[in-house]
Amino acid sequence: MVAQQNRPVVALALMAAGALSAGCSTAPVVEGEEPEPTVFAADRVLQPGVTYSADVYDPWQGFNRRVYYFNAVVDKHLLLPASNAYKTVTPAPVRRSITNFFDNFLNLNTLLNSVLQLSPKKTVATTGRLVVNSTLGVLGFFDPATRMGIPQELEDFGQTLGRWGVGPGPYLVLPLLGPSSLRDGVGAGVDWYVNNELRSRIFALEPWQEWTWTGIYVLNLRANLGFRYYETGTPFEYRMVRMLYTTKRKLDIER
Amino acid sequence: MTLQPLIRKSIVILALLWMAPANAYDYPITDPFLATVVGTPAPLKAPLPENVPFRQDSIRVLERKAPDIFWYDQDLRYSYAAQPGQAPLVFLIAGTGAAHNGSKNLLAARAFYSLGYHVVLLSSPVTANFIVAASASGVPGDASADAADLYLAMQKIRDRLSDKLAITDYSLSGYSLGAFNAAYVSRLDAQKKVFNFRKVMMMNPPVRLYSSISLLDRMLDNIPGGADNFDRFYEQLVNAVGAAYKRAETVRFDEELLFKAFETMRPTNELLAALIGVVFRVSSANMVFTADVVTNFGFIKPANVRVDRFTDTGVYSEVAMRLGFTDYFHAFFYPYQQSLEPGLTRSELIERMSLIAISDYLSNADNVFVIHNGDDLILEPGEIETLKQIFGKRATIFPHGGHMGNMESYDYIDNVLNIMNAPVP
Numbered sequence: 001m002v003a004q005q006n007r008p009v010v011a012l013a014l015m016a017a018g019a020l021s022a023g024c025s026t027a028p029v030v031e032g033e034e035p036e037p038t039v040f041a042a043d044r045v046l047q048p049g050v051t052y053s054a055d056v057y058d059p060w061q062g063f064n065r066r067v068y069y070f071n072a073v074v075d076k077h078l079l080l081p082a083s084n085a086y087k088t089v090t091p092a093p094v095r096r097s098i099t100n101f102f103d104n105f106l107n108l109n110t111l112l113n114s115v116l117q118l119s120p121k122k123t124v125a126t127t128g129r130l131v132v133n134s135t136l137g138v139l140g141f142f143d144p145a146t147r148m149g150i151p152q153e154l155e156d157f158g159q160t161l162g163r164w165g166v167g168p169g170p171y172l173v174l175p176l177l178g179p180s181s182l183r184d185g186v187g188a189g190v191d192w193y194v195n196n197e198l199r200s201r202i203f204a205l206e207p208w209q210e211w212t213w214t215g216i217y218v219l220n221l222r223a224n225l226g227f228r229y230y231e232t233g234t235p236f237e238y239r240m241v242r243m244l245y246t247t248k249r250k251l252d253i254e255r
Numbered sequence: 256m257t258l259q260p261l262i263r264k265s266i267v268i269l270a271l272l273w274m275a276p277a278n279a280y281d282y283p284i285t286d287p288f289l290a291t292v293v294g295t296p297a298p299l300k301a302p303l304p305e306n307v308p309f310r311q312d313s314i315r316v317l318e319r320k321a322p323d324i325f326w327y328d329q330d331l332r333y334s335y336a337a338q339p340g341q342a343p344l345v346f347l348i349a350g351t352g353a354a355h356n357g358s359k360n361l362l363a364a365r366a367f368y369s370l371g372y373h374v375v376l377l378s379s380p381v382t383a384n385f386i387v388a389a390s391a392s393g394v395p396g397d398a399s400a401d402a403a404d405l406y407l408a409m410q411k412i413r414d415r416l417s418d419k420l421a422i423t424d425y426s427l428s429g430y431s432l433g434a435f436n437a438a439y440v441s442r443l444d445a446q447k448k449v450f451n452f453r454k455v456m457m458m459n460p461p462v463r464l465y466s467s468i469s470l471l472d473r474m475l476d477n478i479p480g481g482a483d484n485f486d487r488f489y490e491q492l493v494n495a496v497g498a499a500y501k502r503a504e505t506v507r508f509d510e511e512l513l514f515k516a517f518e519t520m521r522p523t524n525e526l527l528a529a530l531i532g533v534v535f536r537v538s539s540a541n542m543v544f545t546a547d548v549v550t551n552f553g554f555i556k557p558a559n560v561r562v563d564r565f566t567d568t569g570v571y572s573e574v575a576m577r578l579g580f581t582d583y584f585h586a587f588f589y590p591y592q593q594s595l596e597p598g599l600t601r602s603e604l605i606e607r608m609s610l611i612a613i614s615d616y617l618s619n620a621d622n623v624f625v626i627h628n629g630d631d632l633i634l635e636p637g638e639i640e641t642l643k644q645i646f647g648k649r650a651t652i653f654p655h656g657g658h659m660g661n662m663e664s665y666d667y668i669d670n671v672l673n674i675m676n677a678p679v680p
Contacts, residue, residue, distance in 0.1 A: 026567035028560045035557035039586045042555075042570050045577045052573055053489040065565045072327075230327035233354050234541045235383055235548075236572040251497045 024062035054236075054243045056171050064173040068238055071178055072229035075222075083222035097141040098220050103152070104133045104140025108198050109191055113155035117163045122153045154252075157194075158187025162253035171242055179245035280653055282661040287630040288527035290660030293517065301668035303365040307336045307374075311356065314415060316389040316408050322548050323563040328387035331408055335375045336368055341421040343453065344373040345675075346409055348440075350431030350659070352538025354378045359430055359659060363458070366668050367428070370675055373420050375412055379433055380404060381538065383545040393549035394591045395542065396584070398464070398608055402439035409440075410449060425450040426675065430659060431633070434460035434625070435610065441623055442616045454675055455623040459631055459659055462638040464608040465584065470633060472539075472579035474532030477525040482577060488529065495520045531632065531658075540575035543583050544568070554587050614645045624649045624674050626667070628656035 058064060087095070107130050114122035129152065132145040146152065161183050162168070169182030180188060199205065205213065234240055281299060284290040313330035321329040333355045345367045349360040355376040364374040378385045380401040386393055389408045395401055413422075427450075429437040434457035441455040461467035478488045499516035522530075547554040548562065555574045562568060585601070593599050610617060617623060625646050629639055642650050651670050653661060661667045 024565065026565055028556075028562050028566050028568075030557075031559045031561060036553060036559045038557050039552075039554045040574055040578060040582070042574050045574045046570075047483050050483045051486050053486050054572065055569070061567055062565070065567070069564060231332070231354070233352065233382055233384070234537070235324065235544050236541075236568060239569060239572055247493055251493070251500050254497055255501050 024066055026062045026065055053247075054239050056242050056246045057169075058171040058242065060170055060172065064171060065238055067173040067175055068241075071173070071176060074176065075229055079218070079222045080228075083219045086219040087223050095220065095223065098216065099224060100133070100137070100143045101140045102217055102220065103143075104130065104137065105199070106154075106195070107133075107152075109194055110153055110155045112194065113157060113160045114153065116157075116160045117155065122155060125151050126153055126155075156184075156187055157190040158184035158249070159253050161187055162249070168246065168249065171246065179241055181246075181249070184249065280666050282653065282656050282664045282666060284657070284660060285630075285655045286524070287628075287632050287655065287657035287660070288524045288531070290630075290655065290657030291531055291632055292522075292527050292660075294660055295663035299665060300663050301366070301665045303362070303668070304369050305365075307365050307368045309334050309336045309356070309361070309364070309376075312415075313388075314408070314411050316404075316411055317391065321387050324548060324566060324568070325383065325387045325545070326564055328384045331378070331388035332384055333375060333377055333408075333412055335373065335412075335416060335420075336364065337416075337420050338368075338371060338373050341423055342371055342373050343424045343426060344375060344413075344420065344422045345426040345428055346375050346377060348377050348405065348427075348429030348433030348436050349379045349382075350429070350433045351379055351535065352381055352541060353431075353433075354382060354384070359662060360433075362663055363428060363430060363671075366672060367675070370672055372426070372675075373416075373422060375409075375416070377405065377408065377412075377433075380436060381432065381542045383541050386542065386545045386549055390549075392591075394546050394552075394588060396464075396588045396608070397592065398435070398439045398612075399443075401436055402443045405436060405440050406443050406447070406449070413450075424453045426454040426456070427452045428456040428458065428671075429460075430458040430662065432461065432464075434458050435464065438610055438613065438617060438623065441620065442613055445616065445620070452622060453679055455620070456671055456674060457623065457625045458662065458671065459627050459633070460610065460625065461633050462610050462641055463605070463635070465581075465605040466635045466638070467633040468580035468584065470635070471532065471535040472581050474528045475536055475579070477529035477532060479525075485533075485576075492530075536576060536579065539578070539580045539583065540572065543578060543587070544571055544575045546583075546587065550591075552587060552591070554583075610645065611641065618645050618647070621649070622679055624651070626651045626653075626670060626674075628653045628658070628661065630655045630657060632658045 090098070107126050111123065111126045111130060114126050128150045129145040132148060132150065133140045133143055136142075136144045158181075166183050168184065172180045172182055172185050174180045174185055174188070177188060199210070199213070203209075230237060232240060282290075283296065283299065284293060311332065311334045313332045315329070316331050347360055347363050347367070349355060349357050353360060355378040360376050364376055367374050380386070380390060381395045385404070386395055389404050390401075391404055392400055416422075427437050427441060427444075428434075437455055437457055438460065441452055444450050444452055475482055478484055480487070496516045499519060503515065520526075543554065544556070546552070547556050551558050555571050555578070556562065562571075589601055589604055592604055606612060623646075625642055627634075627639060627642060627650065629652055631639075639652055643652065651674070653666070655661075656664075656667070
């Protein structure tokens with residue numbers, strides 16, 4: 001069982017290693033001896049020693065940019081059409097309930113990480129939400145906890161590592177999952193394992209039921225995300241997303 | 256936390272009481288910088304339909320192949336919302352650097368839709384998508400050429416939509432630079448007579464493009480220590496947002512959170528100006544790099560350097576962020592225009608990029624209206640008077656509201672809709 005679960009991870013690691021060792025370049029290609037002069041050259045405009053917020057540590061950029069592109073193509077041709085179809089066939093209140101259900105289930109992982117972070121505030125709030133929404137909220141399909149004013153936290157293992165001083169490490173774009181870092185990527189793996197364990201212990205689902213669960217989870221997640229690849233209007237989108245992701249994670253950890 | 260809804264309710268009631276006398280102007284923020292950044296407080300927002308059936312599509316406008324790095328911009332993206340039956344159609348042109356589905360364009364679209372219009376939303380001609388997909392020259396900024404590009408795109412979109420939509424007649428609107436574009440498109444249509452616009456509504460246009468871009472470029476000087484200290488400036492902003500985020504009850508990262516960050520920061524006018532400057536600088540950086548790649552001009556990217564969809568363009572991004580609209584004008588746009596028209600001087604080109612240059616047309620076009628604010632940040636002193644002279648009774652000027660800060664307010668929307676509703680003289 002464990003070996004089977006790990007198989008995609010091993011495959012991804014091999015893919016990553018392969019792509020990295022192939023050394024996919026991101027350098028601009030010069031046609032000719034050397035670059036022709038420009039009106040505004042970098043060495044004239046940019047001052048030495050200036051740091052740039054958008055310069056995130058990204059030694060695997062060649063791999064990352066290709067995965068970013070891969071994700072965009074998969075999103076355009078598979079995830080978006082599927083999640084749009086999902087939106088068309090499920091009425092908004094049903095989608096709301098499904099979102100509530102997953103949020104409630106993921107609160108188990110948030111609770112675990114709140115405890116690991118030794119945060120009484122988050123632990124109490126998340127326990128409160130779990131108890132209220134799993135009972136009054138009928139297994140989490142409804143969300144009376146929000147109406148009662150219990151705040152929703154969202155903690156994952158990457159944040160827990162960050163809380164205890166682990167830095168983000170290199171920026172990493174994960175296949176299908178998108179922007180991450182070495183730390184958050186490891187965290188996502190742990191979260192994935194924990195959620196799987198919790199799911200099989202609580203619900204004892206058949207494999208096809210687990211696949212259905214995962215499928216609906218992905219469709220619902222995508223339907224709730226407004227982000228569209230290559231529609232941010234900037235030719236520097238990869239760089240912008242990288243900066244925003246890094247900033248957002250920093251704030252999440254400080255929170 | 257429990258007090259907040261109560262306070263909010265009392266503000267609504269107060270606002271309703273204020274609104275009672277007819278013709279009073281209620282928009283409360285008299286500081287143009289704050290107004291521009293903060294916008295309209297929730298209780299004073301015009302009630303607009305929430306469930307407008309917006310759809311997104313894209314269309315091939317030019318046969319030119321998009322450069323590999325812009326592989327996703329081959330077709331022009333736009334959105335529209337159709338009325339159930341026969342209805343007039345209005346085209347809406349977004350402001351500087353904004354996409355067809357940017358928040359201000361969507362706001363205008365919801366307002367026009369509530370009046371019974373089919374709405375078609377277009378991106379600004381200085382967006383990357385428009386430059387790649389629809390700018391014949393690839394060098395945006397020439398008012399007449401941009402208008403011709405828009406005009407072609409509008410016809411192609413109209414042709415595609417005419418099967419689905421029953422259209423009675425056409426109108427045109429836009430905000431900020433989009434309003435300036437609308438004036439030139441309207442003039443072009445007066446010659447070509449494809450659409451015969453019933454009404455043209457210009458919301459807060461620049462009067463002289465060059466003076467507006469100079470004003471916007473200078474706003475970045477407000478970053479303490481100049482542009483090279485942008486990093487520290489960004490850090491400060493992030494810390495302010497982070498502080499608000501820590502106090503917030505939810506992990507939702509939204510507009511309300513940014514408002515809260517602003518409340519506690521009590522930003523100075525210099526900081527607000529710097530912020531506005533940064534927003535426009537991002538737009539100009541995107542435009543400059545896109546135009547450079549499409550035309551291979553050698554502005555910041557050497558002409559013999561090839562960039563593709565995987566290329567690290569970080570250095571070009573940083574260089575582009577250091578340059579302003581005025582650098583583009585002097586070292587790219589002007590030389591390009593001069594190559595088409597030898598002998599063209601800088602001052603001639605600057606004079607040409609204005610509403611004054613087409614004032615003969617505008618002062619006699621009874622169907623063209625303008626709405627503006629006396630304290631709009633993109634205008635030089637005296638330019639409001641120029642608008643009043645050109646448009647006469649067809650100009651509505653609010654005393655304050657900054658640049659588009661009051662756009663969402665009851666007064667602003669109501670004025671726009673009344674003008675659209677009034678019979679054509």
